Amino acid sequence: MIELQGLTKTYDDKDVVQDISLRIESGEFGVLIGPSGCGKSTTLRMINRLIPLTRGRILLGDEDISHLKPETLRRRIGYAIQSIGLFPHWTVADNIAVVPRLLKWPKSRIDARIDELLDLFHLAAGEFRDKYPHQLSGGQAQRVGVARALAADPEVLLMDEPFGAVDPLTREVLQNEMRRVHERTRKTIVFVTHDMDEALKLASRIAILNAGRLVQYDRPIELLTQPADAFVSDFIGKADLGLKLLSRRWVNQYQDRARTTPDAASGRPSHYWETDATGRPTCLHGGRLSDGDPEARTAVNDEWIATPGMPMKEALSRMVWYRVMVLPVIDESGRLIGEVSMDGVMGRQP
Amino acid sequence: MPAVFRHADRRLVANRVLATLLVAAVAGSLLLPFAAMAPNRLVSGESVALVAALSPWQTLVLLGLALVLGVACLARPLGEHRGARTALIAAPLALLVVLYGLGDYATRALADASPAARVSQGAAFWVAVFCCALMMVDAFQRLRTPLWLCSIYALVVLGGIVALFAAGTFDALAIMQEYFNIEDAFAAQFVTHLVLVGLALGPALVVGLPLGLLAHRRPGARGPLFGVLNFFQTIPSIALFALLVTPLSRLGDALPWLREWGVSGIGAAPAIIALIMYSLLPIVRNTHAGFAGVAPATLEAASGMGMTATQVLWRVEIPLALPVILSGLRIVTVQAIGLTVVAALIGAGGLGAFIFQGLGQYAIDLVLLGAVPTIALAVVADFLLQILVTVSRPAGAR
Numbered sequence: 104m105i106e107l108q109g110l111t112k113t114y115d116d117k118d119v120v121q122d123i124s125l126r127i128e129s130g131e132f133g134v135l136i137g138p139s140g141c142g143k144s145t146t147l148r149m150i151n152r153l154i155p156l157t158r159g160r161i162l163l164g165d166e167d168i169s170h171l172k173p174e175t176l177r178r179r180i181g182y183a184i185q186s187i188g189l190f191p192h193w194t195v196a197d198n199i200a201v202v203p204r205l206l207k208w209p210k211s212r213i214d215a216r217i218d219e220l221l222d223l224f225h226l227a228a229g230e231f232r233d234k235y236p237h238q239l240s241g242g243q244a245q246r247v248g249v250a251r252a253l254a255a256d257p258e259v260l261l262m263d264e265p266f267g268a269v270d271p272l273t274r275e276v277l278q279n280e281m282r283r284v285h286e287r288t289r290k291t292i293v294f295v296t297h298d299m300d301e302a303l304k305l306a307s308r309i310a311i312l313n314a315g316r317l318v319q320y321d322r323p324i325e326l327l328t329q330p331a332d333a334f335v336s337d338f339i340g341k342a343d344l345g346l347k348l349l350s351r352r353w354v355n356q357y358q359d360r361a362r363t364t365p366d367a368a369s370g371r372p373s374h375y376w377e378t379d380a381t382g383r384p385t386c387l388h389g390g391r392l393s394d395g396d397p398e399a400r401t402a403v404n405d406e407w408i409a410t411p412g413m414p415m416k417e418a419l420s421r422m423v424w425y426r427v428m429v430l431p432v433i434d435e436s437g438r439l440i441g442e443v444s445m446d447g448v449m450g451r452q453p
Numbered sequence: 454m455p456a457v458f459r460h461a462d463r464r465l466v467a468n469r470v471l472a473t474l475l476v477a478a479v480a481g482s483l484l485l486p487f488a489a490m491a492p493n494r495l496v497s498g499e500s501v502a503l504v505a506a507l508s509p510w511q512t513l514v515l516l517g518l519a520l521v522l523g524v525a526c527l528a529r530p531l532g533e534h535r536g537a538r539t540a541l542i543a544a545p546l547a548l549l550v551v552l553y554g555l556g557d558y559a560t561r562a563l564a565d566a567s568p569a570a571r572v573s574q575g576a577a578f579w580v581a582v583f584c585c586a587l588m589m590v591d592a593f594q595r596l597r598t599p600l601w602l603c604s605i606y607a608l609v610v611l612g613g614i615v616a617l618f619a620a621g622t623f624d625a626l627a628i629m630q631e632y633f634n635i636e637d638a639f640a641a642q643f644v645t646h647l648v649l650v651g652l653a654l655g656p657a658l659v660v661g662l663p664l665g666l667l668a669h670r671r672p673g674a675r676g677p678l679f680g681v682l683n684f685f686q687t688i689p690s691i692a693l694f695a696l697l698v699t700p701l702s703r704l705g706d707a708l709p710w711l712r713e714w715g716v717s718g719i720g721a722a723p724a725i726i727a728l729i730m731y732s733l734l735p736i737v738r739n740t741h742a743g744f745a746g747v748a749p750a751t752l753e754a755a756s757g758m759g760m761t762a763t764q765v766l767w768r769v770e771i772p773l774a775l776p777v778i779l780s781g782l783r784i785v786t787v788q789a790i791g792l793t794v795v796a797a798l799i800g801a802g803g804l805g806a807f808i809f810q811g812l813g814q815y816a817i818d819l820v821l822l823g824a825v826p827t828i829a830l831a832v833v834a835d836f837l838l839q840i841l842v843t844v845s846r847p848a849g850a851r
């Protein structure tokens with residue numbers, strides 16, 4: 104748990120961080136977001152005392168961090184930054200081992216930890232242990248940077264725009280890995296970004312900062328549906344607010360029962376699924392476009408399916424791409440367990 | 454047609470540097486005097502051309518090697534890389550033949566001359582030697598030879614030259630005659646030279662490294678510090694030596710215990726002080742540049758992970774700054790070896806003593822006895838420190 108109480112930083116009579124109070128519970132993924140220069144990095148660096156605070160208090164668990172020696176504090180807090188800062192004269196293994204060595208772990212434990220972390224980030228230990236930073240791609244280097252921050256199993260992980268400098272494709276992959284790593288390790292994370300999509304994808308709680316002040320601190324869905332003021336709604340971006348909301352909604356929230364026989368009773372055109380002996384959907388009758396042939400028969404393809412855990416935004420995207428009004432929802436073994444439809448999305452409060 | 458062939462076909466000469474050096478060496482050898490024969494030490498001698506000085510077999514071998522080098526610089530049949538490898542064999546052989554030829558000529562020429570007669574090397578000899586050396590350097594650059602291989606090669610070539618010395622090949626040459634006259638003094642002055650360089654570099658490092666770190670840590674100190682050090686650098690060396698004479702002799706007079714330590718207006722003390730003053734700027738500048746070159750992100754990561762300031766300095770900053778710092782040491786060492794020559798003027802001793810003695814007596818061979826070892830010393834120091842710089846580079850960046 105990490106708690107900021109009335110945190111203030113003043114440079115030359117200017118409050119660049121102004122009276123910020125917030126609390127990130129253990130295991131939470133907290134994101135600080137705001138326009139450039141709003142004080143995100145300053146806030147983060149006060150937490151590990153790279154910058155001394157002017158007023159206020161920071162609690163780590165129930166300890167006031169000002170009572171700890173800065174080095175001791177920092178060895179308990181992982182730190183990953185955008186420019187990574189890997190030590191160019193050390194191998195990947197040596198880089199990851201920095202904090203464990205400072206903490207004087209025995210060699211065997213350090214070695215095991217290095218392999219464990221490389222494995223966590225899908226980097227083959229045999230291949231990467233002895234590489235030097237300049238031999239890594241941007242994405243690999245950033246994985247090593249995060250692995251290094253996690254090395255001594257810190258209570259808290261601070262990350263300052265860690266994926267800001269990598270290409271969009273790699274960023275997407277790294278974000279997914281970060282989500283997985285967080286689910287796996289349940290670390291308390293304070294993550295700085297200026298990218299709202301990244302925040303929505305990763306955060307369990309988002310703090311929006313503007314000009315050094317905390318404007319709103321809420322769960323993502325509340326931020327989207329109940330923005331505190333015009334600045335927040337502007338910052339989130341109204342243009343694709345609907346889609347952003349759907350990115351925090353899941354298919355199972357919109358799921359309907361799937362019909363597997365034609366609805367003979369009613370006269371109006373409707374659709375139904377054909378399944379094979381194991382219950383997998385094979386064909387859709389009707390349901391393509393509203394003006395299409397109601398009897399048309401379309402084979403289900405691997406891509407136009409949905410799973411209960413899929414973000415609704417993605418399900419919607421697939422409907423648009425494959426020009427279907429409805430997707431089958433399947434379980435892990437591929438059996439048809441329901442459907443999501445355009446009508447369903449439109450008919451419910453996001 | 455494959456690109457490689459099209460490329461090779463268009464040019465006649467693949468290695469212009471080698472071609473130029475070869476032309477220079479051949480023209481120099483033919484047009485300039487190769488050796489000079491004088492009746493005694495103080496008069497300038499009669500010029501002897503290369504063809505006249507060398508025995509027929511030596512001339513033939515040299516001609517053959519020149520032909521090989523001529524082929525080596527062409528685009529066909531060898532091409533640039535095989536040509537460079539060929540040059541690495543032919544050039545040192547040519548060098549050794551020239552060296553041997555000169556010694557051999559001196560021995561033959563003096564066999565039936567008066568005991569006072571002298572044979573010394575002429576301009577053609579120097580041109581040939583330098584061209585051969587540059588051919589080897591050029592070939593190494595073209596082949597991107599790793600430094601350790603260069604070192605082994607240099608040792609082998611050097612071994613050949615030392616073997617010629619040991620076999621007495623050069624004993625008849627005037628420069629060696631000068632050497633035999635003052636054998637003991639030469640050894641003593643050689644050591645003095647090294648000691649002066651060492652006594653200057655030691656304190657310069659002790660003072661310069663912390664000053665360089667200071668310049669890095671305190672931007673405010675940078676301006677005045679570099680101002681003063683730059684000022685030292687602009688004073689001509691003779692003037693600086695002279696300027697130090699008066700205050701130091703006053704100091705020596707005022708404090709007898711200092712005088713007992715050897716501090717006085719002339720001699721080693723002002724020389725060492727001047728050398729230190731000249732050495733400070735490159736050391737401080739490179740130390741500062743080395744530290745400034747460490748990426749800020751690396752430092753932020755280091756302290757962000759909980760390294761203490763001392764740990765950051767020793768584990769991160771110094772290892773990463775070391776190659777640049779050692780490059781500064783390399784500059785300073787070569788510079789100090791050269792400047793120590795001038796220090797002989799104020800009685801500090803060293804190889805410069807022979808140079809000024811020779812200039813005074815108009816004995817050019819004595820001058821060379823001072824100059825050639827100084828140059829050799831500088832070249833060797835430069836090479837050794839280059840190795841050190843390379844080794845100090847982080848393994849990841851080598």
Ligand SMILES: Nc1ncnc2c1ncn2[C@@H]1O[C@H](COP(=O)(O)OP(=O)(O)O)[C@@H](O)[C@H]1O
Pocket residue numbers: 114119138139140141142143144145146
């Ligand atoms: N050392 C400093 N001295 C003066 N002003 C600073 C200093 N460091 C940061 N600032 C100012 O503080 C504000 C917040 O900076 P920062 O926390 O880095 O913003 P960001 O939200 O982009 O990470 C900026 O306006 C910046 O100019």
Ligand SMILES: [Mg+2]
Pocket residue numbers: 143144145
């Ligand atoms: Mg920032």
